[in-house]
Amino acid sequence: MDFYKHIVQKLAGEVNAKEVSPQQIGEDVARRCAAVHEKCNAFIKFDPELIEKGIKDISQKIAQNKKLPLAGVSFGLSDAICVGGTTTTCASRMLESYRPPFEASVVLKLKEWGAFPAGKTNMDEFNLGATGKNSFFGEIKNPWDTEYTAGSGAAAAVSSRAVNFALAPDGCGELRYSASYCGIPALKPTYGRVSRKGLVDVAPSLDQIGIMAPSVLDLAAILEAISGYDPEDPTSFAHEVPSYTLLLQEKENIGPFKVAVPENWAEAPYLEEGIKKAFLETLEYLKKENFQVQMVSLPNFSHSLVTAAIIRAVEAFSSLGNYDGVRFGLRVEGSHLQEMYRKSRTEGFGSNLKQFLTFGALISAGNYYGMVFQKAQKMRTLIIKELESCLQSFDLLFIPAVPFQAPLLSSNDKACLLPDPAGYYTAAANLAGLPAITIPVPAESVSGSAGVQFIGKAFDEAKLLQAGLLLEKENPPRFPNV
Amino acid sequence: MHEYETVIGLEVHVELLTDTKLFCGCSTAFGAEPNTQVCPICLGLPGGTLPLLNKKAAEFTIKAALALNCEIAPKIAFDRKNYFYADLPKGFQISQYFYPMGRNGYIEFLVNGKTKRVGIHQLHLEEDTGKLSHIGDDIISSPSSRVDFNRAGVPLMEIVSEPDIRSAEEARLFLQKLRSIIRYLDISDCKMEEGSMRCDANISIRPVGSTEFGKKTELKNMNSFRSVYRGIEYEAERQRSVVLSGESVIPETRHWDEAKGVTRAMRSKLVSADYRCFPDPNIPPYPVTEEWIQEIKKTIPELPDERYKRLTEEHDLPSSTAEVLTSSKELADFYDAVLSVHNEPKTVSNWIVSEYLGLLNAAGMDITESKITPAGLGKLLQSIAKGEISGKIGKTVFEEMFNTGEDPALIIEKKGLKQISDTDTLSRIISAVLAANPQSIEDYRKGKKRAMGFLVGQIMKETKGQANPQLVNKLLMEELNK
Numbered sequence: 001m002d003f004y005k006h007i008v009q010k011l012a013g014e015v016n017a018k019e020v021s022p023q024q025i026g027e028d029v030a031r032r033c034a035a036v037h038e039k040c041n042a043f044i045k046f047d048p049e050l051i052e053k054g055i056k057d058i059s060q061k062i063a064q065n066k067k068l069p070l071a072g073v074s075f076g077l078s079d080a081i082c083v084g085g086t087t088t089t090c091a092s093r094m095l096e097s098y099r100p101p102f103e104a105s106v107v108l109k110l111k112e113w114g115a116f117p118a119g120k121t122n123m124d125e126f127n128l129g130a131t132g133k134n135s136f137f138g139e140i141k142n143p144w145d146t147e148y149t150a151g152s153g154a155a156a157a158v159s160s161r162a163v164n165f166a167l168a169p170d171g172c173g174e175l176r177y178s179a180s181y182c183g184i185p186a187l188k189p190t191y192g193r194v195s196r197k198g199l200v201d202v203a204p205s206l207d208q209i210g211i212m213a214p215s216v217l218d219l220a221a222i223l224e225a226i227s228g229y230d231p232e233d234p235t236s237f238a239h240e241v242p243s244y245t246l247l248l249q250e251k252e253n254i255g256p257f258k259v260a261v262p263e264n265w266a267e268a269p270y271l272e273e274g275i276k277k278a279f280l281e282t283l284e285y286l287k288k289e290n291f292q293v294q295m296v297s298l299p300n301f302s303h304s305l306v307t308a309a310i311i312r313a314v315e316a317f318s319s320l321g322n323y324d325g326v327r328f329g330l331r332v333e334g335s336h337l338q339e340m341y342r343k344s345r346t347e348g349f350g351s352n353l354k355q356f357l358t359f360g361a362l363i364s365a366g367n368y369y370g371m372v373f374q375k376a377q378k379m380r381t382l383i384i385k386e387l388e389s390c391l392q393s394f395d396l397l398f399i400p401a402v403p404f405q406a407p408l409l410s411s412n413d414k415a416c417l418l419p420d421p422a423g424y425y426t427a428a429a430n431l432a433g434l435p436a437i438t439i440p441v442p443a444e445s446v447s448g449s450a451g452v453q454f455i456g457k458a459f460d461e462a463k464l465l466q467a468g469l470l471l472e473k474e475n476p477p478r479f480p481n482v
Numbered sequence: 483m484h485e486y487e488t489v490i491g492l493e494v495h496v497e498l499l500t501d502t503k504l505f506c507g508c509s510t511a512f513g514a515e516p517n518t519q520v521c522p523i524c525l526g527l528p529g530g531t532l533p534l535l536n537k538k539a540a541e542f543t544i545k546a547a548l549a550l551n552c553e554i555a556p557k558i559a560f561d562r563k564n565y566f567y568a569d570l571p572k573g574f575q576i577s578q579y580f581y582p583m584g585r586n587g588y589i590e591f592l593v594n595g596k597t598k599r600v601g602i603h604q605l606h607l608e609e610d611t612g613k614l615s616h617i618g619d620d621i622i623s624s625p626s627s628r629v630d631f632n633r634a635g636v637p638l639m640e641i642v643s644e645p646d647i648r649s650a651e652e653a654r655l656f657l658q659k660l661r662s663i664i665r666y667l668d669i670s671d672c673k674m675e676e677g678s679m680r681c682d683a684n685i686s687i688r689p690v691g692s693t694e695f696g697k698k699t700e701l702k703n704m705n706s707f708r709s710v711y712r713g714i715e716y717e718a719e720r721q722r723s724v725v726l727s728g729e730s731v732i733p734e735t736r737h738w739d740e741a742k743g744v745t746r747a748m749r750s751k752l753v754s755a756d757y758r759c760f761p762d763p764n765i766p767p768y769p770v771t772e773e774w775i776q777e778i779k780k781t782i783p784e785l786p787d788e789r790y791k792r793l794t795e796e797h798d799l800p801s802s803t804a805e806v807l808t809s810s811k812e813l814a815d816f817y818d819a820v821l822s823v824h825n826e827p828k829t830v831s832n833w834i835v836s837e838y839l840g841l842l843n844a845a846g847m848d849i850t851e852s853k854i855t856p857a858g859l860g861k862l863l864q865s866i867a868k869g870e871i872s873g874k875i876g877k878t879v880f881e882e883m884f885n886t887g888e889d890p891a892l893i894i895e896k897k898g899l900k901q902i903s904d905t906d907t908l909s910r911i912i913s914a915v916l917a918a919n920p921q922s923i924e925d926y927r928k929g930k931k932r933a934m935g936f937l938v939g940q941i942m943k944e945t946k947g948q949a950n951p952q953l954v955n956k957l958l959m960e961e962l963n964k
Binding site: 080081082088090095098100101102104196197198199200201203204205231232233234235314315317318320321322323324326327328329337341361364365366369373 | 522525526527528529530531532533534535562564566568571572573574627629756758760763764765766
């Protein structure tokens with residue numbers, strides 16, 4: 001059976017109709033997860049019990065003839081998102097044994113709708129980048145070619161069709177560009193659209209839980225499930241949630257849209273020719289589809305990554321202050337409190353994370369507070385204004401997703417940089433809290449594709465999905481064998 | 483040689499009387515088993531720390547800011563104050579750094595009969611820390627320490643005065659007035675002994691006439707009004723002798739040792755002075771509208787100053803009596819309640835100030851613990867006014883009421899204390915007494931007026947003090963002058 005090739009709605013329909021049993025799905029998902037874990041190290045650890053438990057719950061509900069919109073749908077959960085019955089490590093030694101006594105709101109919603117978590121996916125420690133090299137639990141390999149990084153275990157698992165979709169945090173674009181490394185679409189919703197309750201805090205003003213899935217229709221179905229106000233997240237919004245799947249079915253609603261492209265889009269450091277070519281070809285295609293494409297001046301867009309990195313470092317230094325060995329996580333005993341802190345954090349955190357936190361501590365202290373941190377906050381305001389005013393005249397902003405294809409795991413030229421230069425095109429949406437979608441388009445690369453990206457107005461995810469669907473039709477989803 | 487004056491600014495922390503903590507639903511009840519009133523939010527557990535603002539606490543703070551004549555901030559906004567300490571679960575304290583709830587207020591109180599005004603620099607809301615107990619002297623030398631997080635996250639209001647206070651006595655009066663206002667508002671019980679009111683003092687000295695401030699020390703660990711007075715007195719004197727010996731005061735934090743009656747420099751600060759404050763990205767600002775302020779204003783009761791004015795101007799009470807009565811809301815409310823039964827301000831206030839407070843002091847009790855009800859005292863005073871009992875008997879009855887909580891009428895009845903105002907009965911007794919004391923009659927008629935007193939005494943003795951004294955005087959006089 002090829003359940004894994006189904007879009008989630010079709011799969012749920014079959015499960016609800018009892019044409020497919022949850023047990024069959026469970027076995028299939030477990031087999032594929034084990035395979036992709038072996039090949040890519042996609043999970044923190046492969047845990048068939050988590051799948052068994054999920055299948056048991058769903059089987060009971062199906063036996064009671066409940067109709068669940070996501071019945072039998074499996075998902076990977078980034079290890080920064082809390083779920084019961086297992087650890088949440090953020091790929092850090094610090095949290096190797098941490099078992100949260102609560103579940104993320106998104107997980108509760110998905111379970112209610114009949115989906116089940118199949119595993120906690122690997123990631124760079126605390127999601128600070130998607131190099132695939134900064135996990136305490138080992139490198140994350142690209143399912144298209146294991147010499148290359150997958151960026152994140154979520155991207156590896158979804159692109160290999162081990163799970164139907166994955167949820168992962170997006171702080172500067174990690175969700176979107178790791179999805180692009182592996183040739184799958186991804187959506188970062190508007191800030192506040194999806195509850196962050198249960199997502200481990202790193203940079204709360206930038207972080208948003210996003211979705212990776214094999215197809216745009218899947219993204220729509222999952223967005224519908226996890227969106228909406230959550231009284232447990234003070235930054236979530238009570239904005240109406242439309243039926244995204246229905247909107248995608250009404251074909252006459254799609255485009256043509258007015259699309260803006262920053263005139264200096266090609267100035268990104270490390271921009272590869274293959275990516276450039278794929279982007280330009282897509283631009284031509286959009287024009288052919290009667291999209292009105294216009295070059296615009298966004299002078300501050302190029303500062304978005306460094307701006308986001310500064311703010312992220314300061315917020316992360318603060319948000320990771322709770323890792324002190326007192327109440328949970330790794331404790332390395334010292335002769336006094338200060339030494340216990342120092343030893344616990346020295347041994348619990350990886351070197352890249354420590355560099356980043358040190359950077360955050362430095363730029364928020366003394367005179368640097370005004371010289372660096374406050375300047376970045378001002379720049380953030382400028383970037384937000386620039387994007388908002390641009391999106392008053394245009395439906396969408398169109399840019400690449402990431403300047404380069406998935407880097408080789410053996411190469412060190414980009415991986416050591418702070419911040420991860422892969423976030424050049426993605427960080428702006430985090431700064432402004434705007435929704436963004438990335439879609440793979442054909443290109444010469446390890447995954448055979450390159451990611452392109454639309455950024456939309458706040459809470460206008462519908463348009464992003466519609467534009468994404470249009471591009472996808474030209475390039476039906478492909479996936480590597482595991 | 484210069485004369486020096488003491489300059490004092492106080493920082494007062496007050497725990498607010500909300501049922502739940504500032505950012506979670508945990509109980510704030512005092513005295514529970516350690517670590518039983520905790521949750522992921524107040525423990526700072528990864529993924530579970532999104533703070534949910536307790537609006538009641540904000541309302542209380544606005545109420546206090548209004549009562550202290552402050553300007554109110556246009557929004558409720560919180561910042562993170564970052565530092566590491568074992569009693570601080572998140573590695574930062576949520577406080578109001580950029581937008582304190584109130585600014586530029588003042589408190590007035592009487593010093594030697596003159597009104598003294600002390601400015602309120604600011605008033606803000608923050609969360610309390612946990613409580614450490616060390617085995618040994620302090621956290622450094624201690625082989626182990628215990629932390630109780632029941633207190634972590636309890637709403638704490640900090641009131642920072644301007645350096646307008648000039649003596650230990652003024653500091654004590656300031657604190658008393660502040661406590662009285664806060665208790666009138668019913669937003670904190672302000673018990674210094676239980677830690678629900680805490681006070682630190684910034685102390686410096688300078689030559690009289692100088693407008694510049696001297697080097698200040700911060701004095702901590704004063705756990706009663708008396709220790710605030712003693713601590714400041716000692717520290718100011720210590721600074722004087724330092725300066726007079728030609729040295730200069732070292733700016734440092736000092737610890738008041740209640741037992742030894744001295745201040746000591748604390749070990750070098752464990753906590754960095756650079757708190758890297760920045761707006762908490764997890765708490766969106768909440769607007770404070772004019773309507774809301776007006777609503778809160780309506781809930782503010784008559785405050786001590788207004789009440790004092792009413793008592794001195796409308797009730798014509800002497801200022802010393804009015805001051806005593808208004809010093810505590812319970813006492814002032816009691817006074818007003820007695821008036822509603824027996825509307826004689828002078829009599830009522832005299833009874834409360836001399837009799838009632840006398841009994842309370844002797845028993846070491848607080849008015850809230852007393853069995854006396856306003857209605858009871860009112861009825862007693864009515865009985866005296868109607869001539870049912872004498873004022874002297876009234877005091878006996880009152881003592882009985884104080885001890886047993888019984889109704890005055892019942893006590894009078896039971897003990898047969900009702901005053902004898904029947905002319906026939908009294909005349910009979912007077913005749914008998916006169917017959918038994920011919921010498922006294924003789925003395926009186928010879929002009930020894932003191933004999934009259936003796937005869938009255940004899941009559942009272944015969945009636946066990948129940949004879950109506952005015953009537954006895956009148957009848958006796960008539961008899962003697964026959």
